[in-house]
Amino acid sequence: MVPEGWAVQSIGDVLERVSNPVEVDPNAVYEQIGIRSHGKGIFDKEPVTGAELGDKRVFWVEPDCFIVNIVFAWEQAVARTAPSHKGKVASHRFPMYRPRRGRTDVDFLNYLFRTPLGKYLLGLASPGGAGRNKTLGQTEFDRLKLILPxxxxxxxxxxxxxxxxxxxxxxxxxxxxxxxxxxxxxxxxxxxxxxxx
Known part of the structure; x- marks a missing residue:
């Protein structure tokens, strides 16, 4: 049952993907982020040079976005990016999403996906066996239905x-x-x- 004033909406209806690729300079130093499982948030990795990144696809971290680790989404590896993360980079395995025209609140979604319901939904969008085979499907994630106030x-x-x-x-x-x-x-x-x- 949908509470009065709330609505069923898909992730794709309320979030849009943010993607700002980095043109890696082999001589530059990059600060990377990671995302802990079980809703424990973002952590900083050791800085690396562009040469050490090699062919790895990385993207500039945008503040105030919902971010997810697609490899461990089923373990609730989700977070919210902060202004302090601007200028850092994340691999292609950490897609970021911004609300579409103010249709949702990033903090609310971050809390929602840290609940048992959120874990269940992330599991639905992460088909496959155990561990690294349970990668979050982007299309499946966009289609997830949420009941939002x-x-x-x-x-x-x-x-x-x-x-x-x-x-x-x-x-x-x-x-x-x-x-x-x-x-x-x-x-x-x-x-x-x-x-x-």
């Missing part, structure tokens, strides 16, 4: 989830700090460096 509601949902992510990150840092302090105290108490009165 209006864009304003998508943005509000993404904002709420982002606020929760920030709170969880802060809590995790506090917990890590508390654990480190406890270990220090244990070391002092259990070795006699700190004595009780």
């Amino acid at each position: 209006p864009v304003d509601e998508q943005k509000k949902i993404a904002e709420i989830l982002s606020t929760w992510d920030a709170a969880i990150e802060t809590s995790e840092k506090l917990l890590t700090n508390a654990e480190a302090q406890k270990l220090s105290l244990m070391q002092q108490l259990l070795t006699g460096k700190r004595r009780l009165k």
Whole structure:
């Protein structure tokens, strides 16, 4: 059942592919990105020279796009590119998508594809056996049907989830700090460096 005001739309209806190929200079140095599975986001790879890239097809990373690793899409290797990624490159295995005329919100889609439903949909678009044989099909991905709220509601949902992510990150840092302090105290108490009165 479709909630009131929501609509069934295909990926191809709401996203368009962004593709800006790099003319590789063998003497230039390029910063590459990768995408972790399980919705863990983008990471930086070691810089390489154009000569080291060789014939590898790479593309300039565009900010504010939904990006997916086609080899591990079925493991939710999806992310959102940020302004800090501009000037970096990604291989042809990391297609990027921008909303068509404001029809969707990138953050909302990034959260959606990190849910069990999103994993299921990415699996549908990744036919084949296990591992590297389950490559995301571009045509299958474009045809995926999503039930989407209006864009304003998508943005509000993404904002709420982002606020929760920030709170969880802060809590995790506090917990890590508390654990480190406890270990220090244990070391002092259990070795006699700190004595009780």
